[in-house]
Amino acid sequence: MRQETIENYLKTIYNLSSNNTAVVNNQKIADRLSLNPATVTEGLRKLHELKYIVYEKSYGSRLTTSGSKLALDIIRRHRIWETYLAKELGFGWDEVHAIAEELEHVNNVKLINKLASILGNPIYDPHGDPIPDEKGKIQKSNFIKLSETKLKLNYKVMGVTDHSTTFLKYLEKHNLIIGANINVKTIEDFDNSIVLICQKKEVNISPKAADCIIVQSI
Amino acid sequence: MRQETIENYLKTIYNLSSNNTAVVNNQKIADRLSLNPATVTEGLRKLHELKYIVYEKSYGSRLTTSGSKLALDIIRRHRIWETYLAKELGFGWDEVHAIAEELEHVNNVKLINKLASILGNPIYDPHGDPIPDEKGKIQKSNFIKLSETKLKLNYKVMGVTDHSTTFLKYLEKHNLIIGANINVKTIEDFDNSIVLICQKKEVNISPKAADCIIVQSI
């Protein structure tokens, strides 16, 4: 199996079972990687042979220790590159994902560590996602979705779970950038949309959008 | 044909016919890319179909305009990355080639132009090789090897092609640092060793060493 293929599968499996214990189903992997389900079945069989995953027929996949290690390494590379592109090279946070998707496959520990060091060894990337350290350790967070927040409390925007360009542009338009402080003013009864104060302006957020925004209580 | 495969062939063909007019033979391509000659024959046939090269059976290959354009683009990416790795990220000149070999396949014009801009849009890379501009234009280099110099003329040391510690220490001992001005005094008939004046001192350079030192006529 080509290294890039392996890396794309493992990364996807990791991301689809965020807590890294849940079993992932083939359909979702196929969707994420834009592959035919038949291809995924085949791929997972091989990854099982290579001992990167435990794959049980018609049930799903779970990363092994070695698979998890590789997945975290790829995710580290991806997120370090995203951060570097945004912070050091002036790319917008809606642009960095696509480029990092390619750069992440360049496997050179010294390079990634050098970039990380220039960035001050960040723990979160521009989307608010945690960056694993060299050993694969991830900073556990007390982040919640905006849709789970309580009235009148103050929060800081920490990240997003949807990385589509449309969504990122939508956020930018409302000044909901990473690090922004917000106050939850109202939660509408009839549609659960949220009215919040951000930079002294009132912003109305749909429940769908609120479900994709990660905040931290402050 | 996969993009990476195409790029590796075109880059190699370009580098093997440095003036870009000479016809390249298959064996050399096979050697450079560590491929079986049979594979190369096949590859060249496909590149001909794709109109990247003109390939005449049992004769050789020459890049077309579109092939040359792609080759120059890949070479630009490679040399910009090499320079960036060396100058901005602190890698040694002996390390940058291998990493750039992977990074060069990430095709993002904005990224490469940004790196180039940070570097001050350099025209030469750390090895003294010219960097094509965005349009593929190359600054014709007047860099030559010390072993190709003419008697009595003055030169400036511009780079080296051997980056081993032993060689670099040897150069340092003779004050042959980058930027040093030299005058070629004698070229010994019996062994082609070169006697030159550097910082008012006479230095004797072996033909092997002279072959690894890049100079420019001044």
Place this chain on the structure above:
DNA sequence: ATTATCTTTTTGGTATACCAAAAATAATGA
């Protein structure tokens, strides 16, 4: 419990990128 639906797997097939060994073609040297 039994359809109906959704998911997964199997089957049969394509395209790419490679190789080893044999055959054909050039190039070279006596």
Place this chain on the structure above:
DNA sequence: TCATTATTTTTGGTATACCAAAAAGATAAT
């Protein structure tokens, strides 16, 4: 020129990564 050597091409074959469509298996809905 003709034999020797070097290079290139052909032939036959492998492994990977994919897909479409059919078959099998699981899940949900009434």
